[in-house]
Amino acid sequence: MKKRAIPTPQREILPLPDRPYVGPLPYDTKDPDAEFPPIERIRPPEGAPNILVVLLDDVGFGATSAFGGPCRTTTAERLAAGGLKYTRFHTTALCSPTRAALLTGRNHHSVGMGVITELATTAPGYTTRIPNTAANIAKILKYNGYATAQFGKCHEIPVWETGPAGPFERWPTHNGFETFYGFVGGETNQWFPEVYEGTRRIKTPDDPAYHFMPDMTDRAIAWIRTQAALARTPFFAYFAPGAAHAPHHVPKAWADRYTGQFDEGWDALRERIFARQKSLFVIPEDAKLTLRPAEIPAWNDMPKALLPVLARQMEVYAGFLEYTDHHVGRLLDALVELGLLDDTLILYILGDNGASAEGTLQGTFNEMINFNGMSALETPEFLAARIDELGGRAAYNHYAAGWAHALDTPYPWVKQVASHWGGTRNGMLVHWPAKIAARGELRAQFHHVIDVVPTLLEAAGLPAPVMVEGVQQKPLEGVSMLYSFDDAAAPDRHVLQYFEMVGNRGIYHEGWTAVTKHRTPWELVGEAVVSFDDDKWELYDTTRDWTEAEDLAAHFPEKLHELQRLFLIEAARHDVLPLDNRGLERVAEESGLPRIVHGTSQCLFDGMELNVQRS
Numbered sequence: 348m349k350k351r352a353i354p355t356p357q358r359e360i361l362p363l364p365d366r367p368y369v370g371p372l373p374y375d376t377k378d379p380d381a382e383f384p385p386i387e388r389i390r391p392p393e394g395a396p397n398i399l400v401v402l403l404d405d406v407g408f409g410a411t412s413a414f415g416g417p418c419r420t421t422t423a424e425r426l427a428a429g430g431l432k433y434t435r436f437h438t439t440a441l442c443s444p445t446r447a448a449l450l451t452g453r454n455h456h457s458v459g460m461g462v463i464t465e466l467a468t469t470a471p472g473y474t475t476r477i478p479n480t481a482a483n484i485a486k487i488l489k490y491n492g493y494a495t496a497q498f499g500k501c502h503e504i505p506v507w508e509t510g511p512a513g514p515f516e517r518w519p520t521h522n523g524f525e526t527f528y529g530f531v532g533g534e535t536n537q538w539f540p541e542v543y544e545g546t547r548r549i550k551t552p553d554d555p556a557y558h559f560m561p562d563m564t565d566r567a568i569a570w571i572r573t574q575a576a577l578a579r580t581p582f583f584a585y586f587a588p589g590a591a592h593a594p595h596h597v598p599k600a601w602a603d604r605y606t607g608q609f610d611e612g613w614d615a616l617r618e619r620i621f622a623r624q625k626s627l628f629v630i631p632e633d634a635k636l637t638l639r640p641a642e643i644p645a646w647n648d649m650p651k652a653l654l655p656v657l658a659r660q661m662e663v664y665a666g667f668l669e670y671t672d673h674h675v676g677r678l679l680d681a682l683v684e685l686g687l688l689d690d691t692l693i694l695y696i697l698g699d700n701g702a703s704a705e706g707t708l709q710g711t712f713n714e715m716i717n718f719n720g721m722s723a724l725e726t727p728e729f730l731a732a733r734i735d736e737l738g739g740r741a742a743y744n745h746y747a748a749g750w751a752h753a754l755d756t757p758y759p760w761v762k763q764v765a766s767h768w769g770g771t772r773n774g775m776l777v778h779w780p781a782k783i784a785a786r787g788e789l790r791a792q793f794h795h796v797i798d799v800v801p802t803l804l805e806a807a808g809l810p811a812p813v814m815v816e817g818v819q820q821k822p823l824e825g826v827s828m829l830y831s832f833d834d835a836a837a838p839d840r841h842v843l844q845y846f847e848m849v850g851n852r853g854i855y856h857e858g859w860t861a862v863t864k865h866r867t868p869w870e871l872v873g874e875a876v877v878s879f880d881d882d883k884w885e886l887y888d889t890t891r892d893w894t895e896a897e898d899l900a901a902h903f904p905e906k907l908h909e910l911q912r913l914f915l916i917e918a919a920r921h922d923v924l925p926l927d928n929r930g931l932e933r934v935a936e937e938s939g940l941p942r943i944v945h946g947t948s949q950c951l952f953d954g955m956e957l958n959v960q961r962s
Contacts, residue, residue, distance in 0.1 A: 356389065360814040361482070361490040363389055390492040391581050392808035396779065397691040398488070398583045399682075400799070401675055402449065403668075404442060404500060404592040406773070407702030409617075409756035410668060414697065414774040415624030416754065417608065417616060418668040422676035423776060426695050428787045430778030431832065434629045437795045438700050438773050440765035440848040442533060443475065443502045445699040445796055446587070450483040450503070452800025452811075452823040454845070456922045457481070462849065463533060464506050466931075469939035472922030475505045477517065482815040484800045485523030488583045491809055494574050496526035498567045499587035502533050507941040513546070520545045524585070528566045535559065535589050537596035538740045555740070558598065560590060564674040568681045575685045581807075586678065590671035593706060593714045593745035595664050597738050602659075602666035609661040612646025612654070613749035614639065616661075620756040628789060629774075630757055635896035637759040637769075642867055643749050644708060653709060653727040656734050660710045660746035663738035689780040692806050694799065697774035702754035704761040704868045706745030712737070714745040717869070718931065748869055757894045765848035766862035768895055782806075783832050790831050793839045793855070797825035805829045824921075845917035850879065850928030854914040858890035861910035866928055876928050884911060 356363045373381040410416040413423035413432065438445040443463040444455035451458050456472035458481045467475040477483070485495045497519045504517050509531050519527035530541050540559040542549050551557060567586055574582045609616060617636065624630045639645070649657060675695070682688040706714055707722050712733050716722050737744045751761045755769035764770035775794075777783065804811055805827040812820055826841040846853040850865035863882040886900040886907045900907050918924050927933070 358491055359810050359812055361487065361812045362816070363490065388492060388580065389490075391488075395493075395581050395807040395809070396781070397581050397687055398493075398803055398807070399678070399691055399693045400449075400583075400585050401678075401693070401695045402446070402585070402587045403671065403696065403698050404587070404589055405700065405703040405762060406591055406668065406698030407751065407754035407756075407761070407769070408698070408758060408772050408774055409620045409624065410591075410702060410754040411672070411697050411774060413776070414629050415620050415627050415756075417605075417620065418665045418672075419604075420669065420672040420697075422672045422679060423695060423697060423774075425676070425679070426693060426776045426778045429780060430693075430776060430783060431785060431788055431790050432629065433775040433777065433790045433792075433794060433828075435791050435793045436696070436773055436775035437771045437793075437844065437846075438696075438698065439796065440700045440763055440770035440846065440851070442500075442592070442699045444848070447477055447503050449696075449796045449799050450485065451477060451481040452484070452797055452825045453481050453821060454797055454824050454921045456847070457821070457824060459922075460503065461847070461923065462927075462933075464502060464504065465533070466929075466933040467505060467940060468927065468933060470922075470925060470927065472924070473927065475503075477503060478821075479816065479818045480821045482812065482818075482820060483523050484803055485519070485583060485585065486815065487523070487804070487809070487812060488807070489523050489525065490815070491807070492580055494578050494580055494582040495524045496567070496570050496582070497524040497529065497585045497587070498527075498563045498570075499529045500535075500589045500592075501527065501529055501531050501587075504531055505941075507943050510943040511548070515546050518546050526570055528563060529587070530559075530589065534592045534594065536594060536743070537589065540589075558596070560588060560671055560674050563588065564677050567678060571678075571681055571687075572685065575687060586675070588671050588674075591664060591668045593703065594743040595660075595667045595738055595745065596742075597663060597667040597670050599738065601670045602663045602738050604669070605662040605665045607658075608665070609658045610654075612649075612657070613661075613747075613753040614646045616750075616753045617756045620753065624757060631893050634757060634893040636757050637894050637896045639752060640760065643704075643752050646749065649709070649749075650727050652731060656727070656730045656737075657710060657747055657749075659734050659737050660744065661750050663744065664746050664750065666738070691779070692782075692803070693776075693778040694802075695776040695778070696796070697776070700762045700773070701758075701764070701770040702751035702761055703745070704748035704751040705763075706747055706751075707869050708748050710747035710750075711745050713743040715743060759895055760864060761868055763848055763866070763868040764851045764864055765846040766851045766853040766864045770848070770851070771846055777828070777832070779806075779832075785833060785835070788835055790835060792828070792831045792837065793841050793844075794828055795825065795841060795844050797823075798828050798841060799825065801825045801827040802829055843913075843917070845914055845921065845923065847918065847923050847926070849930060850876065850926055852914060852918075852926075854910050854917065855889075856910060856913055858888060859906065859910060860887045860889055860895065861885070861907055861914065862887070862895070866930070870930075879926055879928070886910070
C-alpha cells in the first residue's frame with residue numbers, strides 16, 4: 348500500500364486536532380494493506396530554534412557593565428560580543444505588568460495586569476487575571492511541539508489563586524509550561540525561599556550554604572540536558588531569577604569583591620557610569636546627564652555616620668547582580684557543552700523595570716518595615732550596628748533610593764515611574780549565532796517588552812493563533828524585532844507606545860514623549876498625592892534629546908496637547924482607565940475580589956501550608 352502523506356498542520360487554531368485515520372481497515376494484520384501512517388509528534392516548523400528568555404529583576408539601565416554600569420556582568424558582555432545590544436528597549440516600570448506583557452505580547456492593562464497582583468481591583472485593566480483571550484507564548488509554543496519550562500519568579504497569578512487549594516489554571520504548569528521550579532509572588536528570601544515544583548510546595552535544604560540562585564540554575568540545566576538527550580525537539584526555557592530584587596541576598600565573598608568601590612557615593616557613581624556609557628556608545632556622544640530629582644538627597648547631604656552603611660548596601664547589591672549573571676553564564680556553558688548554543692535564540696533582558704527606590708532614602712535592613720509604614724524605627728545607629736549582616740541570612744535588606752537613581756543613569760527617575768525612561772528603559776541582548784550574522788553590534792530601534800512574543804513567533808516560523816482552546820484570541824499588540832537583527836539602520840516599526848503605572852504616565856510617538864510623574868515610589872503608605880488634573884506634563888524630543896533632559900513643553904504647547912490627547916486615546920483602548928493612584932491602600936479593598944481566607948480566621952490541618960504572597 349502506498350504511504351499516505353502527512354499534511355502540514357494549520358497552526359492558527361490551537362491545540363492542533365488529532366487526525367483520525369481515514370481509509371480501509373483490513374481484517375487481518377497480515378493483509379498487505381494493513382499498513383498505517385507512522386505516529387508523528389507535533390513538531391515546530393523546520394529550522395525553529397531553541398529559545399531561552401532570561402529576565403532579571405529590578406536592574407536599571409546603568410547597572411550592568413554591558414551598559415556602562417559598575418556591576419560586573421561578564422555573561423551579559425559575552426552575549427553582547429557575540430550578538431546584539433538593544434539600547435532603546437522598554438518595560439512597564441513594574442514587575443507583574445512587565446511579565447504579563449512579555450508572556451502575552453499585549454500591553455499590561457490589555458491583559459488586566461495594570462499593577463502587581465497584590466494590588467488588584469475589579470476594574471478591567473487591574474484585575475490581575477490574564478484572560479484566556481490572550482494565551483501566553485508558552486502555551487502557543489507547547490501546542491506547536493516545543494518543550495516548555497519556567498524557572499524562578501512567577502508574579503502573574505492573582506493572589507486569591509495562590510493558595511494550596513487552587514484554582515491552578517493560571518499557575519505555570521497549567522498555563523503552557525510543562526515544568527515549573529520557582530516561587531510565586533514578587534520576591535522571596537534567597538536563603539530560605541518559598542519554592543514550588545509545579546503546584547507543590549517543597550522544602551529546600553537546611554544548609555547555611557544554600558542559596559536559591561544556584562539551585563534554580565541547577566534545575567534549569569538538568570531540564571535542558573534532559574530535553575537534549577531524550578526529547579529531540581526544540582525547547583523554550585523562561586529563566587526569571589528573583590535577583591536582583593530585594594532582599595539583596597548574596598554570599599559575602601561576592602559582595603566583598605566591591606569593597607571600597609562605592610565610597611564616593613551615588614552622585615560620583617552617576618558621573619562614572621555616564622562617561623563609560625558614552626565610551627561604549629550605548630548613549631550618543633551628545634547625550635546629557637539628567638539632574639538628580641530634588642526628592643533624592645545628595646550624597647554629601649547624608650548623615651556622615653550613615654555613609655559606610657550606604658556604601659555597603661551598594662557593595663551587596665553589586666555582588667548580588669554579578670552572582671546572578673555568573674549563574675546565567677552557567678546556563679550558557681551548558682548549551683555550549685550540549686552543542687546547542689548556535690541554534691538557540693537567547694533574549695537576555697536586564698531588568699523588568701528600572702532600579703528600585705523602594706528601600707527608602709536611607710536604605711533598610713528589613714524592607715518590609717517600609718511597606719508597613721514603620722521605617723522610622725531604623726535609625727542610622729540601628730543600621731550601622733548591622734552593617735556586617737547586610738546580604739546575609741539575618742537580613743532582609745534593600746539599598747537607598749540614591750543608588751537606584753544612579754543605576755538608572757543617564758535617565759531620570761526609577762522603578763514605578765513609568766513616565767520617564769529611568770523607570771522603563773532596560774538593556775536587552777539578543778544572541779542567535781545560526782541566524783544573526785552581526786557580532787557585537789548595537790541596535791537603537793525603539794522596542795517594548797510586548798515585542799518579545801511576535802519576535803519569538805516569527806523566529807520559529809509560527810503564526811499568532813486566532814483560536815486557542817476554543818477561545819478567540821485578542822490580536823497581538825507588539826511588533827517583531829526580527830527586522831532589526833541584520834539591519835542596524837532599519838527604521839523603527841514600533842512608533843507608538845503608552846506608559847502608565849500608579850498614575851505616572853507617558854506617551855511615546857515617533858520620537859516625541861509627553862510625560863507626567865504623579866507619585867513617588869518610596870512613599871508607600873498614606874501619602875497625599877495631587878489630583879490627576881493638576882499634574883505637570885513635560886515634553887521631550889528624544890530624537891535630539893536622548894535622555895529626556897530638556898523639557899520643551901513651554902515651547903511647543905500644541906505638540907504637548909496632541910500627545911496628551913493621544914495618551915487618552917491609548918488609555919481608553921487598552922483599559923488604562925480609570926486611573927488609580929493608590930498604593931498599598933488597594934490591599935484593603937475587598938469589594939468584588941475573591942479571597943483565600945474568609946472571615947478573620949483560618950483552620951489549617953496537618954500537612955497544609957498557606958502561601959501568602961509578598962509584594
